[in-house]
Amino acid sequence: MKxxxxxxSLSFLGFGAAxxxxxxxxxxxxxTQVPVPADNPMSAEKVELGKQLYFEPALSKSxxxxxxxxxxxxxxxxxxQPFSIGHKWQRGGRNAPTVLNSGFWSKQFWDxxxxxxxxxxxxxxxxxxxxxxxxxxxxxxxxxxxxxAPLFARVFGKDGLTFDNMAKAIAAFERTLNTPNAxxxxxxxxxxxxxxxxxxGMKKVADMGCTSCHSGPLFTSNEFxxxxxxxxxxxxxxxxxxxxxxxxxxxxxxxxxxxxPYFHDGSAKTLxxxxxxxxxxxxxxxxxxxxxxxxVAFLETLTGDAPQVTFPVLPRPTGKALNFKD
Amino acid sequence: MKxxxxxxSLSFLGFGAAxxxxxxxxxxxxxTQVPVPADNPMSAEKVELGKQLYFEPALSKSxxxxxxxxxxxxxxxxxxQPFSIGHKWQRGGRNAPTVLNSGFWSKQFWDxxxxxxxxxxxxxxxxxxxxxxxxxxxxxxxxxxxxxAPLFARVFGKDGLTFDNMAKAIAAFERTLNTPNAxxxxxxxxxxxxxxxxxxGMKKVADMGCTSCHSGPLFTSNEFxxxxxxxxxxxxxxxxxxxxxxxxxxxxxxxxxxxxPYFHDGSAKTLxxxxxxxxxxxxxxxxxxxxxxxxVAFLETLTGDAPQVTFPVLPRPTGKALNFKD
Numbered sequence: 001m002k003x004x005x006x007x008x009s010l011s012f013l014g015f016g017a018a019x020x021x022x023x024x025x026x027x028x029x030x031x032t033q034v035p036v037p038a039d040n041p042m043s044a045e046k047v048e049l050g051k052q053l054y055f056e057p058a059l060s061k062s063x064x065x066x067x068x069x070x071x072x073x074x075x076x077x078x079x080x081q082p083f084s085i086g087h088k089w090q091r092g093g094r095n096a097p098t099v100l101n102s103g104f105w106s107k108q109f110w111d112x113x114x115x116x117x118x119x120x121x122x123x124x125x126x127x128x129x130x131x132x133x134x135x136x137x138x139x140x141x142x143x144x145x146x147x148x149a150p151l152f153a154r155v156f157g158k159d160g161l162t163f164d165n166m167a168k169a170i171a172a173f174e175r176t177l178n179t180p181n182a183x184x185x186x187x188x189x190x191x192x193x194x195x196x197x198x199x200x201g202m203k204k205v206a207d208m209g210c211t212s213c214h215s216g217p218l219f220t221s222n223e224f225x226x227x228x229x230x231x232x233x234x235x236x237x238x239x240x241x242x243x244x245x246x247x248x249x250x251x252x253x254x255x256x257x258x259x260x261p262y263f264h265d266g267s268a269k270t271l272x273x274x275x276x277x278x279x280x281x282x283x284x285x286x287x288x289x290x291x292x293x294x295x296v297a298f299l300e301t302l303t304g305d306a307p308q309v310t311f312p313v314l315p316r317p318t319g320k321a322l323n324f325k326d
Numbered sequence: 327m328k329x330x331x332x333x334x335s336l337s338f339l340g341f342g343a344a345x346x347x348x349x350x351x352x353x354x355x356x357x358t359q360v361p362v363p364a365d366n367p368m369s370a371e372k373v374e375l376g377k378q379l380y381f382e383p384a385l386s387k388s389x390x391x392x393x394x395x396x397x398x399x400x401x402x403x404x405x406x407q408p409f410s411i412g413h414k415w416q417r418g419g420r421n422a423p424t425v426l427n428s429g430f431w432s433k434q435f436w437d438x439x440x441x442x443x444x445x446x447x448x449x450x451x452x453x454x455x456x457x458x459x460x461x462x463x464x465x466x467x468x469x470x471x472x473x474x475a476p477l478f479a480r481v482f483g484k485d486g487l488t489f490d491n492m493a494k495a496i497a498a499f500e501r502t503l504n505t506p507n508a509x510x511x512x513x514x515x516x517x518x519x520x521x522x523x524x525x526x527g528m529k530k531v532a533d534m535g536c537t538s539c540h541s542g543p544l545f546t547s548n549e550f551x552x553x554x555x556x557x558x559x560x561x562x563x564x565x566x567x568x569x570x571x572x573x574x575x576x577x578x579x580x581x582x583x584x585x586x587p588y589f590h591d592g593s594a595k596t597l598x599x600x601x602x603x604x605x606x607x608x609x610x611x612x613x614x615x616x617x618x619x620x621x622v623a624f625l626e627t628l629t630g631d632a633p634q635v636t637f638p639v640l641p642r643p644t645g646k647a648l649n650f651k652d
Contacts, residue, residue, distance in 0.1 A: 055400045064395075064411045074381045074640045080648055085390045089415040089652075257644040269647035300644055311635040314400045318583040318626055321595035322406055326415075 022199070024206030028217035029185040030254065030304065034103035034175045040118060040168045042175065046155045050173025052312045053166055058142040059124075060131035062087060063324030067124065067170065071099040073309055076258035077177065082266025087132035088326060094232065095266035100307070101254050103175035106222045110264045111235045112249045117171035122163065136163035145322055147315035179255055179304030187301070194301045201298030204291055208283055219253035219302065229281050230265045257300045271296050348525070350532030354543035355511045356580065356630065360429035360501045363442060366494045368501065372481045376499025378638045379492055384468040385450075386457035388413060389650030393450065393496065397425040399635055402584035403503065408592025413458035414652060420558065421592035426633070427580050429501035432548045436590045437561045438575045443497035448489065462489035471648055473641035505581055505630030513627070520627045527624030530617055534609055545579035545628065555607050556591045583626040597622050 036042055053059065054067045070084040070092075071077050077098030083091040094110050102108065108120035124130040125139050133139045140163055143152075152161035155169065184202075186192030194202075205211055215221050224235055224247045235244035248264055261267070262274035275295050279285040287295070362368055379385065380393045396410040396418075397403050403424030409417040420436050428434065434446035450456040451465050459465045466489055469478075478487035481495065510528075512518030520528075531537055541547050550561055550573045561570035574590055587593070588600035601621050605611040613621070 052400075057398070057401070057405070062411065063406055069390075072383070073637055074378075075383070075642060076639075079383070080389055080642070081650060085388065258642050260642070260644075260647060270645050272645060296644060306639045309637040311399055311637050313402075313632045316401060316406070316584050316586070318586075318622060319596050319598060321586060324407060 023188055024202060024211060026211055026215040027184075027188075027202070027206075027219070029188050030101070030178065030180055030182065030217055031104065032180065034178060036175065037116060037118065040171060042172050043155070046169050046172040047176055048173075048312075049151050049155050050169035050171070051309070052148075052151070052314055053143075053170050054173050055312050056143075056146070056314055058146045058314075058322055058324075059133065059139055059166075060087070061133050061138070061325055063322060065131045067099075067121075070096040070124075070130070073099075073177070073307070076100060076255050076306065077102075078259045080260060082261050084130070086130040087128065090129040092127075092129055094264050095261065097251065098255060098259050099174055099177055101178050101218065101252060103171075103178065104218050105220070105249075105252065107249050110248050111238045112224060113238050117174050118164075118167045121167035121170040121174075139163060139166065142322060145320045147317040147320070151315065177307045177309075179306060182254070182302050182304035184298075184301040185304070195297055197294045197297035198301045199298075201291075201294035201296070202301075204295055205298065208279065208285060210278070210283070213250045213282075214253050220250045223250055224248065225250050227264075227281065229263065229277070230267065232264055234264065253299055253302050255303050257296070257303050271299060275299075349514055350528060350537060352537055352541040353510075353514075353528070353532075353545070355514050356427070356504065356506055356508065356543055357430065358506065360504060362501065363444065366444060366497060368498050369481070372495050372498040373502055374499075374638075375477050375481050376495035376497070377635070378474075378477070378640055379469075379496050380499050381638050382469075382472070382640055384472045384640075384648055384650075385459065385465055385492075386413070387459050387464070387651055389648060391457045393425075393447075396422040396450070396456070399425075399503070399633070402426060402581050402632065403428075404585045406586060408587050410456070412456040413454065416455040418453075418455055420590050421587065423577065424581060424585050425500055425503055427504050427544065427578060429497075429504065430544050431546070431575075431578070433575050436574050437564045438550060439564050443500050444490075444493045447493035447496040447500075465489060465492065468648060471646045473643040473646070477641065503633045503635075505632060508580070508628050508630035510624075510627040511630070521623055523620050523623035524627045525624075527617075527620035527622070528627075530620055531624060534605065534611060536604070536609070539576045539608075540579050546576045549576055550574065551576050553590075553607065555589065555603070556593065558590055560590065579625055579628050581629050583622070583629050597625060601625075 057063045057066045059066060065086070070079045072079050077100040078096055082095060083093065084096045086092055097110065103117060106115065108114040108117060114120040114123065125133045126136070140161060143161060143166065149161050152165060156165045183192055183194050187194045205214070213221050213223070213225050226246055227248050228246050233245050235247040236242065257271055260271065261269050262271065268274035268277055272292055275292050276287055279287045383389045383392045385392060391412070396405045398405050403426040404422055408421060409419065410422045412418055423436065429443060432441065434440040434443060440446040440449065451459045452462070466487060469487060469492065475487050478491060482491045509518055509520050513520045531540070539547050539549070539551050552572055553574050554572050559571050561573035562568065583597055586597065587595050588597065594600035594603055598618055601618050602613055605613045
């Protein structure tokens, strides 16, 4: 009965019928609710503090890098670099993944070594090729000099300015960085249409089996899968186990059209190239040019609304020098 | 008659009387209207494009630096570095001045070599120690790859994507980055009060003669003045003339409490230190600690409302690789 009503309203709106039968199994609309860990509940004040910290260069030893340097919200949560530029112009070893919708992932980093955003956020500040801060204490000291003590106290109580709470606030902000209303989602909901090419692409990725890994509303199973491509050994570099050789976390397709270059080594410059390589390496399939452009047209329908972020103003008390160093 | 009404309304509001006689000559409220050159009229579309360009890393050869890297709107238009970090971790030769209220200045750069923001905006993209772009054409080519052609066409007409128009759009955006409602301004307007220490500081800077250069509502004469401090020869490095030795543009005091470190070489880490040094070098005066804290209290009243900026989303068309290089 419900389906009937939907079809009626769709034809009334003039959209092509997004009959449920048209949508391959497992594909779905981006959820509106992001999972929140019990020990880090959301609040407006925490999100605001997290936003300040996300844009805070004092997390880095040099005072040059913030989270936003590599996960730039102006460019869909990435920096369009194969490997990000870090402390003293060093390059990281893996392509910076987007922060957008990352609250939905059950594993962070390409090798999944952090389960939660709270764990992930503690990595880059101390990574010597990224923000290169000397220690957790050095980060906390710089945040203190920058006037954050009262801001943390408001959210976490007295003596709340700690490295762990920094990560909690950043994670809370990141959980707001989601991208609803992608054309695909509107299509599924009967609120819009997608092109014929995109519909062919949608069918193709299901028929080929891409969606056995890129599954669910996030278009990732959040699982580890072997990808025999490039020199990076992926999960093996964490576990040391041969069975984890070239095993990586499946990346989400959400907003993938906006986050070039691709793969853990950023070696695929365009989405066309990434699609061709994935088909070849993972499915031993040589795609026709038309298949590639259909699939790309479908992937483009997964670009949602970028989050609207008001640029924060960071605390900078008079009389305190921030001790930035090379 | 007007003055009487003002005094009455002030006492009604409970504020200390901001009698016009209390305000030293030449000091004044930040103007609400920024001067706009006849050949670059403001429009909402131009300001929006300028904002995108201001945050656009594709202006730089490496794809790492935007205008906002050194003139960070999250930190009052500066980067809190003595000398900014540029291409391949080179350091610039002069402290990055704030972009806030810069539309009011009749000269840009420490040596005043650019009269207008339109001229200034063309400098950093091509400066080899800053954004290090290869040429104007290289910048335009990268903006084209990033999908800017239709955005420029909307503002500047067909074939509007040029290096000059890039600078015009950035300048238009920068003219919106002003900081009204500083406590000093509210005090002058009878809408608020400032501390007794700040009032003593206000009188002190006038009596000492600081305001003979730091004059007018911007607290800068916008003139060139000798400052025999450090190795940098200032205007002489542009003109080659001995009379220009160690001559620099007078900096504005607006928001100065938020923009440490200070001077053209960023050598003064705190505002206290900067105040002491200026008194010594320019006025041959050794200030008492109380005078210093009074003056700093006054300078803090010149911190206005930071502009509210919604973070832009930059164009990134599928299928185009941005050719970033070291």
